[in-house]
Amino acid sequence: MNAPESPAAPRRRTSALAWLLLLVALPLAAALGWRAWQSERDARRAADAEEGVRIEALQQRVAILRQGQQAQGKRLQQAEATNRLLRDELLAMGQRAALLEDSVQRLADPAQDAARALRLDEVELLLAQGKQRLLLAGDLQGARSAYALAARLLDALDAPADIDLRQVLADERAMLDALGADPRVAAVARLDAFEAGLDDAAGAPATAVPERDAAASAQPWWQRVASRIVDVRRSDEVLVVDAGERAAGLAALRLELSLARTAAERRDRAGYVAALARVRALVPRLWPRSAARDARLRDLDAIAALPLAVELPTLGTTFDQLRLQRGRRADARAPM
Numbered sequence: 102m103n104a105p106e107s108p109a110a111p112r113r114r115t116s117a118l119a120w121l122l123l124l125v126a127l128p129l130a131a132a133l134g135w136r137a138w139q140s141e142r143d144a145r146r147a148a149d150a151e152e153g154v155r156i157e158a159l160q161q162r163v164a165i166l167r168q169g170q171q172a173q174g175k176r177l178q179q180a181e182a183t184n185r186l187l188r189d190e191l192l193a194m195g196q197r198a199a200l201l202e203d204s205v206q207r208l209a210d211p212a213q214d215a216a217r218a219l220r221l222d223e224v225e226l227l228l229a230q231g232k233q234r235l236l237l238a239g240d241l242q243g244a245r246s247a248y249a250l251a252a253r254l255l256d257a258l259d260a261p262a263d264i265d266l267r268q269v270l271a272d273e274r275a276m277l278d279a280l281g282a283d284p285r286v287a288a289v290a291r292l293d294a295f296e297a298g299l300d301d302a303a304g305a306p307a308t309a310v311p312e313r314d315a316a317a318s319a320q321p322w323w324q325r326v327a328s329r330i331v332d333v334r335r336s337d338e339v340l341v342v343d344a345g346e347r348a349a350g351l352a353a354l355r356l357e358l359s360l361a362r363t364a365a366e367r368r369d370r371a372g373y374v375a376a377l378a379r380v381r382a383l384v385p386r387l388w389p390r391s392a393a394r395d396a397r398l399r400d401l402d403a404i405a406a407l408p409l410a411v412e413l414p415t416l417g418t419t420f421d422q423l424r425l426q427r428g429r430r431a432d433a434r435a436p437m
Contacts, residue, residue, distance in 0.1 A: 217258060220258055224254045225424070227250050228251050231247030232417045245274070265422070289365050292362050295401070
């Protein structure tokens with residue numbers, strides 16, 4: 102009889118088959134993994150290439166847009182230059198039309214143009230006279246009269262170019278009317294009133310005598326007897342008691358007031374203030390300390406602060422504008 106086969110033989114065949122299958126499957130799996138990795142890498146490279154193409158296309162579009170923007174800016178600059186040139190040409194045409202109209206008017210009526218030039222000469226002369234009378238002589242009423250005559254002459258002219266002159270002259274006349282009285286006249290009037298008050302206050306120091314007598318009557322008998330021999334006063338007292346010195350002080354004060362009045366007439370601000378300062382220094386020597394003397398000193402300070410000159414910054418505006426207008430017309434009529 103044949104001996105039975107051993108069970109170890111099938112096991113060896115099974116394990117060998119398994120190893121064979123494993124050896125076949127491992128290269129196959131590796132090949133499949135390699136192919137999948139290559140396909141994924143190719144897909145990524147294709148996506149990166151496509152993204153690069155898109156970015157490049159966008160950059161090209163941005164460059165095209167920038168070029169278009171620059172071209173549009175150049176067109177706008179050219180259009181602005183063209184508009185400026187057209188504007189200058191229109192202004193030149195308007196000036197030529199105005200010159201032609203002026204020439205036609207002069208040719209049509211030369212006598213009227215000569216009469217207008219004569220009227221403007223008269224207006225210019227009146228404006229200059231009014232300005233000089235106000236600045237040099239301080240004649241406010243004379244300046245107002247001269248400006249009123251100039252306004253009448255301008256009202257008789259009906260040219261369109263004279264409308265602005267009439268308006269400026271009306272404004273300047275309104276400012277002259279708003280000035281009121283001449284500051285120099287007001288200062289002189291205040292000085293006259295102050296000097297007139299000196300006559301009323303000339304006997305004021307005499308009132309100090311009864312007061313001193315009343316105070317002396319209240320003293321003991323021996324002090325009253327001694328006061329008849331010795332007069333005791335403060336060493337720092339500046340009040341003048343002697344009648345001759347007081348008369349001389351009053352004369353000096355009136356002289357200084359006359360100097361201040363003369364300086365005010367000349368509109369000499371420095372001399373005016375200096376004379377009133379000397380008057381202020383003389384007042385404490387002529388009147389004792391009292392409320393009336395303090396009021397007189399305050400009145401002097403107020404008089405010294407008064408203005409002497411007419412403050413009108415716009416004075417002569419019409420005159421300057423008329424000169425400028427006539428100068429332009431003369432330049433326009435001059436041959437090229």
